[in-house]
Amino acid sequence: MGTGKDCPLFEFLEKLRRDDQNEFARLRALLDRTAEYGTVRNEQKFRFFNAEKVFEFKTRGGVRVMGFWDEGRVIICSHGFLKKSQKTPERELARAVAARAEYFADKLCERLKELQ
16 A cells, blocks of 8 residues: 555455455455445444444455444445454454554544545
């Protein structure tokens, strides 16, 4: 990306595409559907963590992509992971919360650049 930092989500998606094309296709369909029609109202595919103001996209195979909203309909995805337990791991939730805080701090200080 523009800052020279690695993109954890891009790296996760590339690995998922190579390792599990079916789960990649499911996630891609969910993300495409969300881009077209807005977030799904199905807790099997989307969960909002109200207190933390972050959410996760979910597939049946345990693929999760964490993110948050900006400007109402703009979705910022922070990272992805493979869930191996019933609950979303606290460290993954904390990672999304930290990404949200960093994003809005950078936005406030005008350190974000518009995509071209």
